[in-house]
Amino acid sequence: MAEDVILSAAGLTKEFKGFLAVNNVDLKVARGAIHALIGPNGAGKTTCFNLLTKFLQPTRGTIVYNGRDISAMQPADIARLGLVRSFQISAVFPHMTALENVRIALQRQRGDSFDFWRSERVLSTLNGRALELLDEVGLAEFADALAVELPYGRKRALEIATTLALNPDMLLLDEPMAGMAQEDIERISGLIGRISKNRTILMVEHNLSVVASLSDRITVLARGQVLAEGDYAAVSKDPRVIEAYIGEVYTGAGHG
């Protein structure tokens, strides 16, 4: 295959006490693409994310990122390779200001920060870049506000700014639009479109119009297995996909 694959998983399986949350999933994400992972509730999307970033240990299967087997690596080390994830619930540092939130990611450029004897003044050189990043997501005026005080949509924007501060090659976004108002959805979706230049994005998302407009390729999961894969037009016509979604609506199964 000529396609340049940045992240691939083969035979990825996670078993929780006899329950197969993720069952033999093969996934290939092309470099530079926006790849969406969709599926009914309980399909194993978030578990998949946790496995790919090693927040969970896979029962079986291998993960290769940039030609390197990361199956046995620690999550922090995977982040250091430029594969950075977000979380389903907003993941900010609540008792730090917006600027400090972004700065803590920029601080990674210094390597490890074990210098407890040095004044935090040395970090003020990062403030300029942090403000730029906040400005990029429309949060410049909130730089000194504590993250806990920001409205939900702003928190998600702050999270993206923090992630961008690491300048990652690949982002894994777990439901970036969850719980958002329509205007926020438009803003964040525009933002994701902008930041996807020179980057690869793999995202879990329930909002299908966002998925349709943003993604180049879609993988549909159901009951822990890959059901279909392709672009939106192909996937949305697939009878198995329709069944998985419609079936869910009628029976209400798959929740929780």
Place this chain on the structure above:
Amino acid sequence: MAANTHTLDLPAVGRPGAIGMPTHHKLIFLGFLALALVAPYVLYPVFLMKVLCFALFACAFNLLLGFGGLLSFGHAAYFGSASYVSAHAAKVWGLTPELSILTGTLAAAVLGLAIGSLAIRRQGIYFAMVTLAFAQMVFFFSVQAPFTGGEDGIQSVPRGHLFGLISMAPDRNLYFFVLAVVFAGLLIIYRIIHSPFGQVLKAIRDNEPRSVSLGYRVDRYKLAVFVLSAALAGLAGATKAIVFQLASLTDVYWTMSGEVVLMTLLGGMGTVFGPIVGAAIIVAMQNYLATFGAWVTVIQGVIFVISVLLFREGIIGVLSKWLKKPL
């Protein structure tokens, strides 16, 4: 400075606009120093030294709990073992007081490294239980080991001569030495909190998975702050042994671990100055209410219940909220 009004349990320490130590923190440190310089001419120096040692102990503990988000229930192990080592060094090896204290501190750091590297693998209540279990082992060791003197402890430890020159026998001489040690310790803790390392600690305390996803190897930071906290608790314990010329089982007993939690919560966990206030109140109560005998414990309990019910953030935490300034 006070532009950010907020309602939360933990005050935001060190905001981005502030360059270096904020003015009101400088004033508090200077005020504390001024008060401490005058105090021995008014109050009994040995009592004051006890307050100072416990203030440092509580601040060291707060570094771990308030800024690292780790509740250790075994800090007596570091306080007490440093106290034993310091006493032994001064009495048996004949070291000068500053070297004895240094030796004790070092011992606590090594112990902290050993216990910490095992304890940080667990979180929350399990972490607390693991630290308690290890502290109980240290207590058992202290009862059994030949050099600790069992139930008697190490008694009549010589106060010695500072740098081999200045006699530490007069209370006031010793007091100013202890003040210098404790004040230095407090400044070190302040710097740790307000360092690049301190920023990462706060991030881990606020959201550990997110810190991991940013590429921070959180276990190493936790271990580092654990060792720092243990060493500083050791500094307090080692100094205390020289002051009272005694290292005893009380210093390693689990109630000592409980007392330091009480001091920290009463003063205000996660505040810079709270533990000092908490320690002063508890030590003063133990001293001045000593005539009530066992009732002191009951009074302490009542005060603790009141503080948890009425001002959960502790005395300084509440004050910090009122003034809208991190203290």
